[in-house]
Every structure is written in C-alpha cells, then in structure tokens.
Amino acid sequence: MLRFILRRLLITIPTILVVITITWGLIKLAPGNFYSGEKPLSPAVEQSIREKYGLDKPWYQQYARTMWTIIGHLDFGTSLRYEGQSVNSIIRRSLPVSATIGILAYLLALVVGITVGSIAALKQNSMWDYGSMAIAMLGISIPNFVLGPILVLIFSLTLYWVPPSRWNGFPSRNLILPVLTLSVVYISYIARLTRAGMLEVLGSDYIRTARAKGLSEKDVVIRHALRGGLMPVISYTGPALAFLLTGTVVVERIFALPGLGNYFIQASLNRDEPLIIGIVAFIAITLLLMNLLVDIAYAFLDPRVRYN
Amino acid sequence: MSSGKCRQIVGLILLASLACTALSCSVVSSNELYFGNPVPPKRNILRYVSGDEPASLDPAISDGQPEARLYMALYEGLVEYDPKTLAPRPALAERWHINNDSSEFTFHLRHNGRWSNGDPIDANDFVYSFRRALAKETASRNVSLTLYLKYAQAYNEQHVFVRDPKTGQFLLAKDFDESLPAEPLSARPLDAAHPEYLPDPDEPNPHPDTAFHQKMHTPLRLTLPGTEKARTKRLDANPKLKAAVAGKELVPVTAEDLGVEAVDNYTVRITLHQSGPFFLGLLAHQVFRLVPRKVVEKYGATWTQPEHIVTCGPFKLKTWIPYDKLVLERDPMYWDAATVKLDELYFYPIIDQHTVMNMYKVGELDAVYNHAVPNPWLHVLQDKKDYMDAVEAAIDYLVMNTTRPPLNDVRVRKAFNLSIDKQAYAAWRRIVKPLTAFTPEGIFAGYPQPKGPAFDPAAARRLLGDAGYPVNQNADGSFSCPKFPVGEVEFIYNTQGANRSVSEWMQAQWKQNLGITVPLRTMEWKTYLDQRSNLDYKGFSRGAWGADYMDPFTFLSLFYIGGRSDTGWVDQKYIAMLDEANRTLDQKKRYELLAKAEAYMLDQQPIIPLDTASVNWLKKPYVKGMYPNAASLYAWKYVYIERDQSKWDFGTPSLAAD
Numbered sequence: 020m021l022r023f024i025l026r027r028l029l030i031t032i033p034t035i036l037v038v039i040t041i042t043w044g045l046i047k048l049a050p051g052n053f054y055s056g057e058k059p060l061s062p063a064v065e066q067s068i069r070e071k072y073g074l075d076k077p078w079y080q081q082y083a084r085t086m087w088t089i090i091g092h093l094d095f096g097t098s099l100r101y102e103g104q105s106v107n108s109i110i111r112r113s114l115p116v117s118a119t120i121g122i123l124a125y126l127l128a129l130v131v132g133i134t135v136g137s138i139a140a141l142k143q144n145s146m147w148d149y150g151s152m153a154i155a156m157l158g159i160s161i162p163n164f165v166l167g168p169i170l171v172l173i174f175s176l177t178l179y180w181v182p183p184s185r186w187n188g189f190p191s192r193n194l195i196l197p198v199l200t201l202s203v204v205y206i207s208y209i210a211r212l213t214r215a216g217m218l219e220v221l222g223s224d225y226i227r228t229a230r231a232k233g234l235s236e237k238d239v240v241i242r243h244a245l246r247g248g249l250m251p252v253i254s255y256t257g258p259a260l261a262f263l264l265t266g267t268v269v270v271e272r273i274f275a276l277p278g279l280g281n282y283f284i285q286a287s288l289n290r291d292e293p294l295i296i297g298i299v300a301f302i303a304i305t306l307l308l309m310n311l312l313v314d315i316a317y318a319f320l321d322p323r324v325r326y327n
Numbered sequence: 328m329s330s331g332k333c334r335q336i337v338g339l340i341l342l343a344s345l346a347c348t349a350l351s352c353s354v355v356s357s358n359e360l361y362f363g364n365p366v367p368p369k370r371n372i373l374r375y376v377s378g379d380e381p382a383s384l385d386p387a388i389s390d391g392q393p394e395a396r397l398y399m400a401l402y403e404g405l406v407e408y409d410p411k412t413l414a415p416r417p418a419l420a421e422r423w424h425i426n427n428d429s430s431e432f433t434f435h436l437r438h439n440g441r442w443s444n445g446d447p448i449d450a451n452d453f454v455y456s457f458r459r460a461l462a463k464e465t466a467s468r469n470v471s472l473t474l475y476l477k478y479a480q481a482y483n484e485q486h487v488f489v490r491d492p493k494t495g496q497f498l499l500a501k502d503f504d505e506s507l508p509a510e511p512l513s514a515r516p517l518d519a520a521h522p523e524y525l526p527d528p529d530e531p532n533p534h535p536d537t538a539f540h541q542k543m544h545t546p547l548r549l550t551l552p553g554t555e556k557a558r559t560k561r562l563d564a565n566p567k568l569k570a571a572v573a574g575k576e577l578v579p580v581t582a583e584d585l586g587v588e589a590v591d592n593y594t595v596r597i598t599l600h601q602s603g604p605f606f607l608g609l610l611a612h613q614v615f616r617l618v619p620r621k622v623v624e625k626y627g628a629t630w631t632q633p634e635h636i637v638t639c640g641p642f643k644l645k646t647w648i649p650y651d652k653l654v655l656e657r658d659p660m661y662w663d664a665a666t667v668k669l670d671e672l673y674f675y676p677i678i679d680q681h682t683v684m685n686m687y688k689v690g691e692l693d694a695v696y697n698h699a700v701p702n703p704w705l706h707v708l709q710d711k712k713d714y715m716d717a718v719e720a721a722i723d724y725l726v727m728n729t730t731r732p733p734l735n736d737v738r739v740r741k742a743f744n745l746s747i748d749k750q751a752y753a754a755w756r757r758i759v760k761p762l763t764a765f766t767p768e769g770i771f772a773g774y775p776q777p778k779g780p781a782f783d784p785a786a787a788r789r790l791l792g793d794a795g796y797p798v799n800q801n802a803d804g805s806f807s808c809p810k811f812p813v814g815e816v817e818f819i820y821n822t823q824g825a826n827r828s829v830s831e832w833m834q835a836q837w838k839q840n841l842g843i844t845v846p847l848r849t850m851e852w853k854t855y856l857d858q859r860s861n862l863d864y865k866g867f868s869r870g871a872w873g874a875d876y877m878d879p880f881t882f883l884s885l886f887y888i889g890g891r892s893d894t895g896w897v898d899q900k901y902i903a904m905l906d907e908a909n910r911t912l913d914q915k916k917r918y919e920l921l922a923k924a925e926a927y928m929l930d931q932q933p934i935i936p937l938d939t940a941s942v943n944w945l946k947k948p949y950v951k952g953m954y955p956n957a958a959s960l961y962a963w964k965y966v967y968i969e970r971d972q973s974k975w976d977f978g979t980p981s982l983a984a985d
Contacts, residue, residue: 051853054468057871058390059860059891063484064470071466101649102383103628112649171685183685185675186651275677275686277650285380285678290853 020318024311031307036086038303039296043085046292047078053099053290072099085296095297100289106297109282114264114301117271117278119189121263123198125256128205133252135206136213137245140221151210158207167200167273184274197274201267205259209252217248246320253320257313261306265298361713363688365975367949367968372671374693376683380650380676384631386613387460390468392873392959393696395613400642400655400672400963402616405434405453405595406607410962411954411982413720413877415607419448419617419639419662420595424533426523428912429604430511431543433524433534436593441660442619443643450589455620458482458582469614471889472875477513477543477586477600478550486550487558487577488584498549498575503568508906510546513598517544534596539588543598550580602910604917605878612875616640641667641964650676668952668967687945693968694946697959702825705757705943712948716979719942720770720874720957722762722882725833725867725935726859730895733812734866738794740932743867745780745787746840749937752832756825759938765925766879767939770957774879774918777926779936784840791841798842806842816866817846821855826869833867859893868893870934874958879921880909886928896933948975954982 054060054068069075073084088094095106135155139148174196175183187193220226221244229243271281279298286294317324368374378393386398399408405423406415420434440448457476460467461483467473474480481488489498501507512523517536527533551572552558562569586598599606609615619630619637626635633647641663642655653674657667675692677683680701686692697719700708708714727734727743734740749761760768763779780786788798788806796811818834820826830847838844845866850858858864870893874881885892887905901924908920929936942955951974952965969975 049853050857052857055853055856055860056390056468057856058468059893060468061471061889061891063480064466064468067463067483068466068468071464097628100382101380102385102388103631104649109649168681175689176685179689182691183689184677184682185686185691272679273682275675275679275682277648281650288852 020315024315027307027311027314031304034307035300035303036090039086039089039300040082042296042299043082043292046290046295049290051290053292085293089296089300095300096293098286098291098294100286100291100294106293109294110279110297110301113277113279113282116186116276117267117280118264120194120197120201120270120276120278121260121265121267123194124202124205125260125263127198127202128209129256131202132206132209133213133245133249136210136252137217137240137248139210139214140217140248141240143218148214152214155207155210158203159211161203162269163200163204163267164269164273166203167196167270170196170200171273184276186276186278193274197270197276200273201263201270205263208255208259212251212255213248216251217244220244220247223247250317250321253316254313257309257316258306261302261309265302265305360711361948362684362708362711362945363690365713365947365949366690367947367970368693370671371669371968372673373669373950373953373963373966373968374673374675374691376675376677376686376692376695376699378676378696379678381653381674384636384644384647385618386616387456387465387467387469387618389613395960396696397653397674398613398616399640399960401638401640401644402613402618403440403640404610404612404616405436406611407962408611408956408958408960409984410952410965411956412984413608413611413956413958413960415611418611423607424524424527424530425607426512427525428512428523428602428910429606430513430599430602431523432597432599432607432610433590434595434597435533436595437662438593439662440639441662443638443658443660444619445660446619446621446637448617448639449592450595451592452617452620453595454587454589456617457587457615458585459618459620459623460614461585462582467614469612472609472612472614474889475599475601475603475606475609477547477598478580478584479586479600481550481580482582482585485553486580487553488548488550488580489572489575490578492576497578498571500547500549503549503565503571506903507547508601508910511599511602511910513543514546514600515544517541535590535594537588537590540590540596543586543588547600551577553579601906602912604909604912604914605876605880608878609876642669642672645671652676663964667964669963672963690947693950694953695944697942697944698940699944702828708945709757711945712977713945714979715942715944715946715955716758717942717955717982718760718767718769718957719940719959720767720877721940722765722767722872723759723829723937723940724762724765724870724872725937726870726893727867727933727935728862728864728895729933730862731815731865733794733796733815736794737932738790739796740935741780742787742790742794742841743837744932744935745783745790747833747836747935747937748782750782752836753938755832756829756938758941758943760941762936762939764929765934765936766882767874767957769939770874771877771879771918773915775922776879777922777929779929787841801842806840808842811841811843813843813845817848817864818867819848819850819855819858819864820869821852822849823852829869860891862893862895867935871940873940877958879918879925880905883921883925883928886933892933894933896931898928898931901928901931946976948977951976954980956982 088096098104098106098109135151139151142148171183174180181195182193185193226239226244229239265279268280268284271278283298286298377396381394381397382389382391386402403418405418405420407418409416419436419440421437423432423434425432436450442448459465461473461479463483463485470483524534552561562572588596590596617639622630622635622637629635633644636644641658641661643658645656646654655672657670680699683695683699684704687695727740729735753759753761762768764776766776768776791798791808796808798806798808800806818830820830827849834845834847859868872882872885883905884890886896887902904924904927908917908924911917911920942959946953949969951969952967953961
C-alpha cells in the first residue's frame with residue numbers, strides 16, 4: 020500500500036511538468052497579449068512593456084525561466100495583469116474562498132444526496148422514489164448559470180431574504196445561495212448514483228446472507244448495503260471534490276466571489292501567463308491527489324481491491 | 328412510472344415554473360419610481376462599482392477608466408476635473424500662467440499639500456512623477472498622452488542627441504525635416520521686449536528665468552534612435568543626415584532633458600514642443616498625478632500594496648482585498664479634507680453586469696459605473712428616476728480595413744456608410760444619439776462639428792455602380808449586387824454585450840439596401856483586438872472611442888502621428904491640417920480648422936460613424952454631488968449622502984455649471 024502511494028506521488032511530478040509545458044505552449048500560441056485593450060498602444064510602448072516583463076526574449080529562454088522559477092523556487096512568478104501581485108499570493112488568498120463554498124456544497128451534496136438516494140432505493144417504485152429521482156433529473160439538467168439567477172430573483176430580489184452576491188467571510192448569509200446553486204447538480208448526481216448502487220447491492224447474495232443471518236434491517240442497510248452501494252459515489256466524488264475545491268467559474272462569477280475559478284477565467288481572458296500556469300498547475304495537483312485518495316478509499320471500502 | 332403519477336409530477340413542474348414566471352413578471356412590471364427601494368446607508372459611505380478589478384493602484388501605469396475613477400480618489404495632480412463640466416480646476420496647483428501660444432505652463436503650487444503620511448508636497452514631486460511616468464522602465468500605457476512635453480518621446484524611446492564635439496553645438500531637428508512646424512514661443516530665445524506671457528499685475532515675477540528655462544528656450548534638437556540598428560536604418564534613408572552625423576558624438580536623452588522643471592519649491596514649469604491649447608485639460612489625467620518618490624524607490628512594483636502605499640488624494644487606502652473590495656477612507660492629511668464629505672468609499676470589483684444590477688436593486692450599491700445597465704433591462708430602467716440619462720464624450724463607429732480591396736475604394740466605403748439608417752439604428756438602441764461625424768455630438772461647446780451625409784441608399788447604390796459593382800433591383804423589390812466580392816469582406820466583432828445584435832443590424836441594413844450579405848464572425852476579445860490592430864481582418868470591425876480630455880483633438884488624433892485607428896488610413900494632408908489647427912492661438916479659429924480637418928477625414932471615410940454614446944448608469948437619489956458628466960469621472964470629494972428626502976435627486980441632475 021505504502022509503495023503504491025509513493026509510486027503514485029512520484030508519477031505526479033512529471034505529470035505536472037507536462038501539464039505546465041502544454042499550458043505554456045497553448046498560451047504562447049493564443050492570439051493577443053495581456054496589455055492589448057480598446058485603446059491601442061504605440062509600438063514603442065508595446066516594446067517597453069515586453070522588455071519590462073521579459074517577453075522580448077526568445078521563446079526557449081522564456082520557457083527556461085518559467086520552468087526554473089517554478090521548479091527551483093516553487094514560485095509561479097508575478098501576475099502580468101495585476102501589477103505587483105504574486106501568483107502564489109493570489110492562490111493563497113482565493114483558495115479559501117473557493118474551498119469554503121466547495122466544501123460546504125460538497126458536504127451538503129453528500130448528506131442530502133446519499134440520504135435521498137438511499138430512501139429512493141429502499142422504497143423502490145414508490146412516490147418517494149419517482150418524485151426524488153424526477154427532481155434529481157431536473158437538478159442535473161438545469162445548468163447553474165440558469166439556477167443561480169433564478170434563486171437570486173426569488174430569494175434576494177423579490178423576498179429580500181438573503182444577499183444576492185459577494186463574499187462576506189464564513190459563516191455568513193451570503194454563502195446560502197452560492198452553496199445551494201453549486202450543490203444542486205452534485206446532490207442530484209449523488210442521489211442517482213447512490214440509488215443505483217444501493218439497488219444493485221440490495222439484490223446481491225451477501226445481503227441475502229446478512230438477512231438470513233437474522234441481522235436487523237438497520238444493520239443490513241447501514242453496515243452492508245451502504246458500504247457497497249457507495250462505491251460508485253466514491254469514484255464520482257473524488258474528482259468532484261477537486262473541482263469544487265478549486266473553484267467553479269460560473270458560480271463565482273454570478274455571485275461575485277473572489278475565488279480561484281474567477282481568477283482562472285479572468286487570467287485566461289487577460290492572457291495572464293504566470294497566473295494561468297499557476298492555477299492550472301494547482302488544479303492539476305489537487306485533481307491528482309483527490310484521485311489518489313479515491314483509490315485509497317477503494318481499498319478500505321472494497322475488500323476485493325488490493326494494491327500490490 | 329404509472330401515467331397518473333407521471334401527470335402529477337408534470338403538473339408540479341408546470342406549477343413551479345408558472346410561479347417563477349409570475350414572480351419575474353411582478354419584478355419587471357413594478358411601476359416604482361426608483362429601481363429598488365432607496366434607503367441611504369447608515370454611515371456616510373458610498374458603495375460603488377467601477378468595473379473589473381483594477382490592474383494596478385499605480386496611476387502612471389494603467390490606462391483604464393475603472394482605474395481612472397479610483398485614482399481620482401487616491402491621487403491628485405496639478406488640476407482636477409470639474410464634477411460637471413470636466414474643465415480643469417485648481418488642485419495641487421492654486422493658479423497658473425500659460426504663455427501666449429500655449430507652449431509653456433507655469434503652475435504655482437499650494438503650500439499646504441501633503442502626502443497621506445504627512446510629508447509636504449512640493450514641485451520636485453511633480454518633476455519626479457512626470458519623469459517616472461515617461462521612463463521606459465515604467466512601461467506606462469499612457470505615454471501617448473504625455474508626448475506633448477518637450478523631448479518626451481525621445482526620452483521615452485531612449486533616443487540620443489547629436490553633438491559636435493568641437494563646438495559643443497547640438498544638431499537641430501528643423502535642419503533635417505522641412506515639414507516641422509515653426510518653433511513655438513517656448514523654443515525661441517527669451518526676449519524681454521516681447522514677453523511670452525501676458526503681464527499679471529498681481530504677480531510681478533511669476534515665472535523667473537533659470538538655466539533650465541534657457542535650455543528649453545532653444546530650438547528643438549535632433550534626436551536619433553538609441554539602438555545602433557534603428558539608427559543606421561534612419562541614417563541610411565537620409566544621406567544628408569548621415570553626412571551631418573558623421574564624426575559627431577551621441578548624447579543620450581535623459582530625464583533631465585524632459586520639459587518639466589521645479590523652478591522653486593512651489594513652482595512647476597512645463598514646456599511643450601508644440602502649442603497645446605488642450606494641454607491644461609489633459610493635466611488632470613491619471614498619468615500626470617503624483618506618486619510618492621520615497622515609497623516607489625524603496626518598494627518597487629509592490630509600492631501599491633496596502634502595507635506600503637502612500638497617496639495624495641482626498642481619500643487613502645484602508646483595505647484592499649483583490650476581487651472582493653477596495654475600501655478608501657477620508658485622508659485627514661489632505662489639504663482640503665474639510666470639503667471631503669464621505670467617510671469611506673467602497674469600490675467593489677464586479678464583472679457580471681447582472682450581478683451589479685441585482686446588488687443595486689437590493690440596496691447594496693449606491694451607484695454603478697457607466698454602461699452598466701444591460702440592454703435587455705433598458706426598457707424597464709430607462710424611465711426610472713435614478714437612471715442617468717446623458718450623452719457621453721464617446722462614440723461608436725465601424726472600422727474598415729482600407730488597405731484591402733474592395734474597401735480600399737473610397738466609393739465603396741461611402742456606399743456602406745450611406746446605406747445605414749442611423750436614425751433607425753439609434754431608435755433601436757434606445758439610448759444613443761445618431762452620429763454622422765467622428766466627434767461626439769453636444770460635447771464640445773463652440774465646436775462647429777461637420778455633418779456627414781445623411782442616409783441615402785439610392786446614392787449608395789449609384790456609388791457602388793461607379794466602383795464597378797452595379798446593384799440590380801429584383802422583381803420582388805429587393806436588391807442584389809452579384810459582382811461584389813462578398814468573400815473579400817466580413818464583419819468581425821467580439822462576443823460581448825450588444826455587439827452581436829449591432830453587427831446583425833448592420834448586416835441587415837446592407838442586405839436590404841445594397842443586396843450585399845456581409846458574413847459575420849465573432850471571436851474572443853483578445854483575439855479580436857489582435858486581428859484588428861494587425862489589420863489582419865478583411866472588411867469591417869467594431870470601434871469605440873472615449874475622450875481622454877475635453878477637446879475634439881482627443882478623437883481626431885486617432886488618425887494623427889502615433890495614433891492607431893486600425894483602419895490603415897494615414898493621410899499627410901490630414902496630419903498637416905491638425906498641426907495647423909493646433910498652432911492657432913485663437914480658440915474659435917482653431918475649432919474651425921479642426922472641424923475642417925474632421926470634414927476632410929469624414930470625406931475619406933476610413934470609418935463609419937454610428938452614434939454618440941450615452942452614460943447609461945444608475946445612482947440612488949440620495950447620492951448627491953455626483954454628476955453624469957461626459958467622461959464618467961467623478962471628483963469624489965464633493966460626493967455626499969443626502970438624508971433629507973426632499974433634497975433628493977429626481978431624474979438626471981443638471982450638468983449646467985453653477
């Protein structure tokens with residue numbers, strides 16, 4: 020097990036370097052540059068900007084410099100768009116915002132999704148089952164850029180119950196709408212996955228054995244069925260958590276949250292090379308770690324899985 | 328699923344969606360006077376959205392309007408924009424003298440100017456700030472606005488003077504360039520018999536002579552590129568110049584050569600290399616605002632971080648959490664702190680327009696930036712009493728690539744202009760005013776703005792015929808132009824705001840009136856800018872321009888030396904006409920000459936004017952002292968929260984000067 024984890028962690032490093040290289044190449048290929056705007060700059064001014072940020076150097080020198088600061092100093096450099104702000108500080112500052120919203124949405128999705136999914140599976144073909152699954156289908160189908168504004172329209176602009184947007188720390192009422200908007204699709208997925216997993220497990224031989232042993236229905240469901248039924252949910256929620264942690268572009272934009280996702284999209288639109296590379300690398304690392312955690316969780320939950 | 332249950336569920340969903348629709352209808356159709364219930368904040372604060380997160384808090388570097396508004400709170404320069412008219416008003420300079428051809432300006436500073444850390448402000452701060460803004464290492468985006476200063480361009484681009492080692496004399500520009508205008512007064516030898524300033528009885532000696540002053544009062548020296556490669560190219564192109572330079576020594580142009588001088592601690596003198604009747608108004612621009620030398624030199628690029636920053640405006644930085652909020656507080660050190668009415672000023676960086684509107688409606692914002700109201704909201708908000716309805720010193724137009732056929736033919740360009748019904752266009756856009764010229768209408772008082780031709784599709788078809796693309800009328804009354812190379816033109820625009828519908832509107836006009844269907848192509852912002860500025864497009868593109876200062880020249884200079892119109896149209900005659908106008912001292916005569924140049928440019932039709940823009944923003948009625956002026960720049964020290972409901976604004980406040 021330990022060797023498996025170690026090996027996976029080691030593979031992470033070249034993966035990240037490849038990701039950074041590809042990202043760097045894509046930025047260089049993209050038309051436009053960080054300083055262009057509606058008011059055009061004279062060639063002389065463009066030249067001084069390029070010199071100031073080292074963009075006048077040949078591409079291999081720029082690449083070498085970028086890689087050296089990242090590998091040698093674990094530093095992603097300074098943002099081009101936001102004068103004087105280091106990429107590391109931007110990530111440090113915006114990650115807690117994204118993570119707060121993400122973890123809250125994740126927890127909400129797990130609790131509600133698993134509960135609803137289990138109930139639907141246990142009461143298969145009942146009104147509960149059909150109703151919850153229909154709503155779940157709706158939840159998956161409505162994109163959050165539609166759901167968010169609808170929730171704002173109802174709860175902020177009409178009923179004046181909660182603020183419509185902005186970050187106000189944790190805990191605050193500003194969190195309610197973004198967390199709700201973000202979690203609906205995950206609740207729906209998890210509910211449907213739980214239901215499917217549970218139904219499969221509930222019909223399996225070892226559940227029949229457990230029942231035959233005379234275990235109470237509660238023990239059968241919680242100790243045996245749920246453990247097996249949640250396998251698909253686990254493999255889904257690993258990467259999902261990674262994406263939730265590292266920010267969701269749409270929700271952060273609708274609710275004007277200073278999170279990582281917001282910076283990511285702005286950095287791409289602004290051609291802010293160091294910031295794009297920094298955030299992509301960060302998301303890649305998080306994603307790889309989450310996948311590793313999922314694999315480890317598998318080993319604990321499913322006795323059939325062994326890493327040797 | 329049984330059909331009964333299925334029907335129940337479908338019914339539930341329908342009911343829910345109906346409820347939502349009803350809810351949204353109730354929001355839209357409410358006939359309240361204001362958008363959202365106006366409740367003043369409990370404290371004396373103003374919560375504002377200026378746009379996206381500022382690129383920098385350094386006033387020299389960024390050229391954006393969202394930043395300009397922020398800088399107006401944090402920094403001050405020699406003069407400040409009037410809250411209504413935007414005319415230059417005294418700020419750190421109490422009074423000034425301008426020489427007789429507007430080529431030299433002497434400013435007398437107030438003695439009580441202070442930085443936010445308590446240090447006094449003196450003339451050397453201005454010299455430092457100007458030199459820094461123009462230094463190549465600063466890489467300011469605003470350089471083009473500063474090039475009127477003597478030797479500004481040469482210093483910024485690190486050029487060299489040419490000096491004869493034997494005599495110590497510098498080569499002069501006029502000896503190698505006959506097209507140069509006559510020297511302005513500021514470059515002629517001082518002559519006591521003909522003083523360059525009008526006498527001021529209140530100040531017997533307002534502009535003392537100095538060694539630097541004498542140096543400025545010499546003819547413009549020749550400058551050459553600093554790099555060997557560019558210099559050789561320049562010299563090879565001009566044999567006379569090459570012969571003159573041979574054997575001479577090259578002297579780098581330094582910051583000390585720039586036309587700005589601290590005459591004494593409280594007198595700043597600025598020398599231009601040309602007449603600049605508009606220059607005083609330009610001095611309120613962010614690039615001319617003061618930056619603190621000690622802090623900048625100590626911390627470099629991080630001097631604007633909250634723990635280091637020192638400012639000189641009515642407000643100082645309290646909190647800055649990027650993409651969250653920027654909180655400014657009243658600066659007690661500010662020389663006019665007694666006038667400042669707000670305790671705190673909040674800038675929220677928000678990108679999404681709908682989010683801005685939501686926050687305004689629920690009362691979390693007191694005012695929003697210009698152009699904030701999204702198009703689909705206009706029919707509801709336009710009649711509200713907190714909607715700001717005023718013209719903006721900005722225009723929308725279409726850019727044409729005049730370097731490629733078929734648009735390199737002026738008749739074709741004219742045909743495309745004549746076939747757009749601008750009246751109908753403006754009525755459809757709801758808030759803009761139709762425009763046939765290149766300067767905004769109703770902005771520059773006394774400017775005899777030329778009128779372009781009115782909508783005339785028949786003339787347009789004739790012109791196309793003359794150019795070799797005859798337009799035929801079909802049996803059903805529609806037109807077709809089979810010979811026109813449609814594959815050689817397209818309309819590019821960036822995917823944002825109303826651009827798509829505007830492009831489709833133009834496409835429909837040309838199809839209706841000329842029988843030509845111009846293909847549309849949308850693209851992401853930076854890609855679009857790249858294609859446009861490299862003339863890497865064929866046909867048409869969208870253009871918009873806002874005034875940097877209150878003079879028609881800010882628009883007309885787009886086609887001047889150093890301007891970039893993205894049309895490929897460069898005309899020496901036009902440039903000479905602008906030069907002639909700017910040398911003219913009589914303001915009325917100057918305006919006439921500028922108008923003549925504008926008319927000439929319109930006749931060459933590198934662009935198609937569309938409209939004079941509208942400011943299009945919202946402000947709660949209790950926000951007073953904030954006016955919908957033409958540049959959407961606000962002198963924050965006059966803004967206050969009015970708690971007496973009877974004194975609230977009802978509709979757009981008047982912009983007439985007090």
